[in-house]
Every structure is written in C-alpha cells, then in structure tokens.
Amino acid sequence: MFAVLMGLMNLSTTVLAKLLGNFYNSFIGVSNDSLNDIWKLYAIASALSLIPIAFVWLLPRKDEVSAV
Secondary structure, eight states: OHHHHHHHHHHIIIIIHHHHHHHHHHHHTOOSSOOTTHHHHHHHHHHHHTGGGGGGGGSOOHHHHHHO
16 A cells, blocks of 8 residues: 555656646746746636635544544
8 A cells, every 4th residue: 555655656656747847837838938927827726726725624623523
C-alpha cells in the first residue's frame, strides 16, 4: 500500500504537475516570450487556495472529538 501511495505521489509531483502547468500556461497564453497574462495565473492560484475554507464546516467540533 505504501509503495502504491508513494508511486502515485511521485507521479503526481513529477509528471502530472508539469503537464497541468503547461496546459494552464498555454490555455491562459503565458510563455517564455510573453508574460503579460501571468497575473491571471496568480489570480487563479490565489482563488483556488481559498477553496478549502469552504470545507471547514466538515471538521469535527471539540465535543464531537471528546465523545469518540
């Protein structure tokens, strides 16, 4: 199980992350020659980093944890 987990983790950080990054860059129009729209990538990254806040309500409360 650990080997599968580490294999998937390595795949996601080495191969898939670069492929997705290249896709996002080509979709937005950012390249080595033209960095005019890089602010859009920063705005998307900032907005996506706020998504986990929407799931804070799923965390157990103190009384629920102590009951277990």
